[in-house]
Amino acid sequence: MITSPDNAQLKLIRKLQRKKAREETGLFAAEGEDLVEAAAAAGWEAEVLLRAGEDVEPELLDRVSALGSGSRVVGIYRQRWAEARGELSVYLHGVGDPGNVGAVIRSAHALCDGPVILGPGCADPFSPKAVRAGMGSIFARPPARAGFDELLGTKIALDARAETKLGGGPLAAEAPLVLCVGAEREGLGPELASKADLALAIPLRDGGPESLNAAMAATVGLYELANRMATDA
């Protein structure tokens, strides 16, 4: 039983809240029963696993929590990255909010067979906030890394300025499909949008917001493309 706050494993958990430490060690922490169970279900072995009251004094585990919610268990895992493969996957460009990145990892796990592919400017998917927002999907479906120009398959840009509307008719695109979603305000930007094979706009009402939240847009896009692939096939 760990009884000292100077314990090396506790210090490591705290250190992994910082991106630099995650990069240097290649590790990340997951807090809470649900995440630790999701890791085990996906066949991940923890490098370190600390249970409050069994392995460590509860107050000490609380003190290194990144989420401040009194986690009863914390696991440390080695980061894994996937290949950018699949009939349908999603590419994020400049999506800097970790909650959004985690949410899309969960949505992709629910809606498509490929991973979330993280391009430049995206939040670290192994940060505490992203891992929590992913609700365990990061273990079942680790993300991939690639630049826009490295993407394989038909690139479909979600672009608020596009004239063709998402859901407006059958999809003239051959799988594998990669849905490309940009940052909150800028979107993909005109340069990347023009390099995509197809650009589609989510139909939004006049007078409302110019765009949806990036995670919402990605989820709507995946839902629609998955439905089209099932229907058109």
Next chain:
Amino acid sequence: MITSPDNAQLKLIRKLQRKKAREETGLFAAEGEDLVEAAAAAGWEAEVLLRAGEDVEPELLDRVSALGSGSRVVGIYRQRWAEARGELSVYLHGVGDPGNVGAVIRSAHALCDGPVILGPGCADPFSPKAVRAGMGSIFARPPARAGFDELLGTKIALDARAETKLGGGPLAAEAPLVLCVGAEREGLGPELASKADLALAIPLRDGGPESLNAAMAATVGLYELANRMATDA
């Protein structure tokens, strides 16, 4: 120029971080240029408006910030609630996360003509996190309050256990439509789901998560219903 941390307006801003104070005063605070501009664009007059360097010393405004992001401006507004009307609106039941409530307020503003209707157990839409997640849509489209049994129109439940899939064919439902979405894990619950006129499941892949995040589910549902209403009409 306010130079004392004991200033009553600064104290009020800080107090409004707590739900009890928001309930007692009927007020709420919005931080940042974007939100204050969205309020003005929607014709809301601030009860108090403090600009860093003009009305108040910047450090003092920083100290009362709920978001810790060094806001340059904070406005205090009187809460407004809307009537639960519209051809398409969305009802949330037990959605306790303020970020999710705010995100759905934004999505509804973009995708449908009716408000977000908040049922029991929902997070306060006027909390700092919800207001921020709503990106100004709370001013253009204030939420409504109602219980499930008070909803008017055709109630369409999103329910992971439903046999009929969302997007599987034309919608046999007459407007006004109310999309009903439950909490993250429990969903609407069997009792409410059975009281709905129609229950639809978002098609999810086998082996993935059992549900989407509540805000994602609501947004996908609104997107699909809005598209169907436009297509079937």
